[in-house]
Amino acid sequence: MTSKTQALSGGFSQPVFESQSVFRMLMDGMAKPGTLCTVDLDVGQPEPLGGAAGAIALTLCDHETSVWLSAGLSQSAVAEWIGFHTGAPIIREKAEAHFAFVEAGATPASFGLFSLGSQEFPDRSTTLVIEVKALGQGPLMTLTGPGIRATQTIAVDGLPDVFMRLWADNRALFPRGVDVILTAGQKFLCLPRTTRLALQ
Amino acid sequence: MTDLATYNFAYLDEQTKRMIRRAILKAIAIPGYQVPFASREMPMPYGWGTGGVQVTAAILGPDDVLKVIDQGADDTTNAVSIRAFFQKVANVAVTTHTRDATIIQTRHRIPEEKLTEGQVLVYQVPIPEPLRFLEPRETETRKMHALEEYGLMHVKLYEDIARNGHIATTYAYPVKVAGRYVMDPSPTPKFDNPKMHMSEALQLFGAGREKRIYAVPPHTEVVSLDFEDYPFEIQKFEQPCALCGAHDVYLDEVVLDDKGGRMFVCSDTDHCEDRRDHGHAGAMLAPKKEAAE
Amino acid sequence: MYVAVKGGEAAINNAHRLLADRRRGDRSLPSVTIDQIVEQLGLAVDRVMAEASLYDRSLAALAVRQARGDMIEAIFLLRAYRTTLPRFGATVPVDTAGMKVERRISATYKDLPGGQLLGPTFDYTHRLLDPSLLSDEQVEEPVRKQAGGEEVMRVSDILAHEGLIEPDGEFPEDHEAGDLTREPMEFPMSRDLRLQALARGDEGFLLALGYSTQRGYGRNHPFVGEIRIGEVEVEMDIAELGFAVPLGRIRVTECQMVNQFKGSSKAPPQFTRGYGLVFGQSERKAMAMSLVDRALRAEELGEDIIAPAQDEEFVISHCDNVQATGFVEHLKLPHYVDFQAELGLVRKMRSDIDKARSKARSGDNLSQEAAE
Incomplete structure (x- = not known):
């Protein structure tokens, strides 16, 4: 398949209902951080974008949301695919991104260049969708914070060590800060900025 | 003449739903913070639940079961009207039973029955800004939230005590969410405030005219503001519900005649009916039962 | 025995039926047609x-017919449709300089290129009820001037x-005109959004503010x-x-108000402006809008903000009649849960006072007894 046909193929087959069902998983996932969700749809996204990440893009992005892509994604058919299916402008400036998609192994060295919102408008911050090697296996982490009764445990494979420090720094900025959705293939889990993380 | 439109599932167009959905996700990520959103003009008046209706329309799916209450009752006219709206535009299943509902849209009450994991409570909010009556300017109240400067609110509550001997706020009683934002719980009686604390359900708040959405995730601290020497207290009723005999519920006063006759009955009609179905009877029902025997 | 009020749905349906009946009125009269409303109730x-x-006659x-002539209700109906x-x-x-006037x-010149053109105005009618309108009498054809086709010069261009007058307001090249029906409102507002809010704002509210x-509450010395x-x-x-x-033509009313000059030792004085632009023929609204627009520029022009009409947040937050009517009228929805909460508190506070009084009274009796 050429990259052009790749960019035009896929998408939701029933946009109204499929975007609603993915959104409800995202909403429940944000409300209960760390809950492992599975997207049971094939949206035909080009490599190296994962299936869950593709569905999330289709659900949340449109011409009102600018999207930043990590190097591996922006050099693939992903940019055109997102542009074609959602109408979202793909931008290079991290600070202006509503959403940022990051391929596996490319976790940014800092969240500081993304939009962190302001003290008056902390909602105006980037949501990062970061692909990892696997969810549900790998090192265990304990989650606490709003949405979690006592504690929640997650297993994530493929997050760089630096992530724990980035996340702690992000947490310290509250109410400013980014929100993160970790994806692995068809699976995802949400880490809103309120969640505290600790390695077990 | 122009062709009149046919409407999308749940009335709102998909672009509007996406915009509201993005606001909801940010609202959940910043508990108690009011996210500005581009509220649409709805086919019902501002102040009558347009915010709640937009939130419900944005989250609703074909498998949901919807309950709509106003003043705790399923059969108040505005609740009936909103429920009928969603039946018409989304063909969604509706119920009056709290425990069967996946989404409950409410005005002025939280159901008596404890909400459970997976349920969503959508509040209709008239004035989302808890500081609005102390400071009418949005530009000022936004700064106060940014700086976590809530002294004014405490001063107001304390002035109540000085003047009346009580905190004179009986509904829309301000709360602090997850230790950061002071939030208006919408005009529910303060009786309902404790139900918000560590609720298992997700609580979403929609203010259409004021264009704000905010949220309290499940298992989140919601603390009513108070003072050490004047701790927060909820309303207590001297008698149980006259129909189902329930204590510890919020009651409506029903005037029976012009000679001061009155009775008190559950404001939550579903809760009351459910209790009666399970054999509970209050003072006004008991004699009838005897007569039948 | 108290019976819970049921049947809200039946009540609503019956109310709708009665409303439809009242809307139609006496069935022996022909119902008013949309064309008749467009042609004869054009304003x-x-x-x-x-x-x-929404420009659709x-x-x-x-909407006017469905609302039984209630203007705000009609506006509401059309807005709810527009949203979808x-x-x-x-x-x-739009280029109002190229308007077919x-x-x-x-009011600032006795005569000017293009002339003073009265058009279909109420201005010099004597406000005497016209008995000829009681019957359907023949109306004379209007006298029309052959259009020359040339543009009618704008007064602002003369100045x-x-x-002598400040230029049109300008935005940077990359500025996209805002739309407050698609974006959340934020203060302070840019002038484009403010003008949009005023253009859809309530005629009566803007009239009163203008x-x-x-009358001195933020006077800005206007000349039409x-x-x-x-x-x-x-x-x-x-x-x-x-x-x-081109998509088509629309009728609009434009008002350019010329206001007191501004200047400094460096910048020579110039007249300032207030602007009003409204769909259709609505001079009152366009004039009121231009007065309020000018008043709301107080901060930009370095004037003291002392009057309601100069207060952006106050004016813009309250000029929308659909919002205003909804919120005022929502007070008729049931509020009995909150009222119960207030009742409980008032009763408790009163009984506290009664108790304190009777305690004081029995105290008096005791001291009286002791004295006896």
């Missing part, structure tokens, strides 16, 4: 289009020629530079074509 239609911000007339329409893009700004007057500036009513071309840029294509 009502114009107001509904303006404050609903037939739909506005339908897809957006294809934004038009290029039907009315054009200036601008000498540099009036208040004349020009009012013009007529049709303008609406065009849209089509990216694929690379040029703007």
Whole structure:
């Protein structure tokens, strides 16, 4: 398949209902951080974008949301695919991104260049969708914070060590800060900025 | 003449739903913070639940079961009207039973029955800004939230005590969410405030005219503001519900005649009916039962 | 025995039926048609289009009929419909200089190029009820001047020629005109959004505010530079074509108010302006809008903000009549849960006082007894 046909193929087959069902998983996932969700749809996204990440893009992005892509994604058919299916402008400036998609192994060295919102408008911050090697296996982490009764445990494979420090720094900025959705293939889990993380 | 439109599932167009959905996700990520959103003009008046209706329309799916209450009752006219709206535009299943509902849209009450994991409570909010009556300017109240400067609110509550001997706020009683934002719980009686604390359900708040959405995730601290020497207290009723005999519920006063006759009955009609179905009877029902025997 | 009030649904349906009956009125009379409303109640239609911000005469007339002549209800109906329409893009700004004018007057010059054109105005009618309208009498054809086709010069251009008036407000090249029906409102606002809010704002509210500036609450020394009513071309840029294509013509009313000058030792003084532009023929609204627009520029022009009409947050937050009517009228919805909460508190506070009083009284008795 050429990259052009790749960019035009896929998408939701029933946009109204499929975007609603993915959104409800995202909403429940944000409300209960760390809950492992599975997207049971094939949206035909080009490599190296994962299936869950593709569905999330289709659900949340449109011409009102600018999207930043990590190097591996922006050099693939992903940019055109997102542009074609959602109408979202793909931008290079991290600070202006509503959403940022990051391929596996490319976790940014800092969240500081993304939009962190302001003290008056902390909602105006980037949501990062970061692909990892696997969810549900790998090192265990304990989650606490709003949405979690006592504690929640997650297993994530493929997050760089630096992530724990980035996340702690992000947490310290509250109410400013980014929100993160970790994806692995068809699976995802949400880490809103309120969640505290600790390695077990 | 122009062709009149046919409407999308749940009335709102998909672009509007996406915009509201993005606001909801940010609202959940910043508990108690009011996210500005581009509220649409709805086919019902501002102040009558347009915010709640937009939130419900944005989250609703074909498998949901919807309950709509106003003043705790399923059969108040505005609740009936909103429920009928969603039946018409989304063909969604509706119920009056709290425990069967996946989404409950409410005005002025939280159901008596404890909400459970997976349920969503959508509040209709008239004035989302808890500081609005102390400071009418949005530009000022936004700064106060940014700086976590809530002294004014405490001063107001304390002035109540000085003047009346009580905190004179009986509904829309301000709360602090997850230790950061002071939030208006919408005009529910303060009786309902404790139900918000560590609720298992997700609580979403929609203010259409004021264009704000905010949220309290499940298992989140919601603390009513108070003072050490004047701790927060909820309303207590001297008698149980006259129909189902329930204590510890919020009651409506029903005037029976012009000679001061009155009775008190559950404001939550579903809760009351459910209790009666399970054999509970209050003072006004008991004699009838005897007569039948 | 108390029976819970049931049957809200039946009550609502019956209310709707009665409403439909009252709307139709006496069945022996012919019902009023949409065309009749468009043709004979044209200014009502114009107001509904303006404050609903949707230019469609037939739909506005339908709304007037459906609302039984209640203007705000009609505006509400049309707005709720507007919300559901897809957006294809934004038009290029209409060029009111190229307007085919039907009315054009200036208060700042006795005569001017293009002339003073009275047009269809109530201005010099004597407000005497006209018995001829009781019957359907023949109406004379109007006298029309052959249109010359040349543009009617704008008064602001006459002043601008000498540099006597500030230029049109400008935005940076990359500024996209805002739309408060699609974006959350935020203060302070840019002037484009403010003008949009005023253009759809309530005529009565703006009229009162404009009036208040004349009476000294934020006075800004206005002169009507020009009012013009007529049709303008609406065009849209089509990216694929690379040029703007005409979509049709709309009737608008424009008012340019010339206000007291501003200047400093460095910048020579110039007149300032207030601007009003409204769908259809609505001079009162366009004039009130331009007064309020000018008042709201107080901060930009370094004036003291001392009056309601100069207070952006106050004016913009309260000028929308659909919002206002909804919130005022929502007070008739049941509030008995909250009222119960207030009742409980008032009773408790009263009983506290009674207790304190009777305690004080028995204390008095005791001391009296002791004295005896």
